Amino acid sequence: MKIDIQCHCFPEQVIQRLERRTDFPRVVRADGMTRLLVSPTTVWPMPPGMNDFPLKLEIMDKTGVDVQVLSLNVPGPERLQGPEADELARVAHDALAEAIQHRPDRFWGIATLGFHDMDASLRELDRAVKTLGFKAVQLFSNLRGKGLDDPFLHPFYARCQEMNLPIFLHPTVPVMEAAAAEYHLNAMVGFLFDTTLAALRLILSGTLEKFPRLTFVLPHVGSTIPYLMGRIDHLSGFLPGGRQHISKAPSEQRNGCCPGWKPWNCPTSSYRALKSVSVAPPRRCLMTGRKRRAFLPPRRSGLTGARSRWTMSRR
Secondary structure, three states, X not given: OOEEEEEXXXXXXHHHHHHOOOOOOEEXXXXXXXXXXXXXXXXXEOOOOOXXXXXXXXHHHHHOOOEEXXXXXXXXXXXXXXXXXXXXXXXXHHHHHHHHOXXXXXXXXXEEOOOOOHHHHHHHHHHHHHHOOOOEEEEEOOEOOEOOOOHHHHHHHHHHHHHOOOEEEEOOOOOOHHHHOHHHXXXXXXXXXXXXXXXXXXXXXXXXXXXXXXXXXXXXXXXXHHHHHHHXXXXXXXXXXXXXXXXXXXXXXXXXXXXXXXXXXXOOOHHHHHHHHOOOOOOXXXXXXXXXXXXXXXXXXXXXXXXXXXXXXXX
């Protein structure tokens, strides 16, 4: 079975909510185009086919994709402030579930939370999974500038671990936004730097050891981590305090998996890393091809149910 795990949808109900806003994030429609204004430096022209489900099905049939797993693109509801963030998450889930119900055999859903109030977010996560049937949850690479190792998120991780629910780690406006404001550098490289920082903070803070059964999906071939794993291992062991919160080297955490590699046994040179992407994945790995192609061997519950806690997908 071929499953596309990184396919976005931006429901009309969410667009209308964001159109009413005057501050970022917001949506502007002009000249026949819908623009997602995520931040002053990050603006996404919305592809015309993003919400076109007949077109999605046509492309899936042509490329042999059996299922698309749909998630929100940026801006996610967590970019909003106050209770509006949690409300937008509920609106998005209802709209996504309504769209999916017409072809539940071809489309699945990924939840995305507002994280204004943790208790409300956990209730919404339960509803999205247990009532609406969503298969995973999407977590953006920072929470309004807050790192993903922040204890605020620990109840969320505990719930995901309890539910055996995969977490899809998606980039958002990076914490280095100001340094990459020109030339669309945030979209070009800033997003990948931010998911790199997010993943490493989860590892080096000991968060993954605290929640040993969590499963993450890290898109874009693991961002920059496969190319830097040797350096990460060396300097985390060499610099004072680099591993003060973890019991073993990052590459020995047994929580990473990417096509053709043993968990976290990643090459350190660009040539070898790129070459590895083209290697057929082992059975417990998930590999996505271009954004519309993915290959996922059937496993147990959830999106992956993989034994390895990190799965690197290729966009």
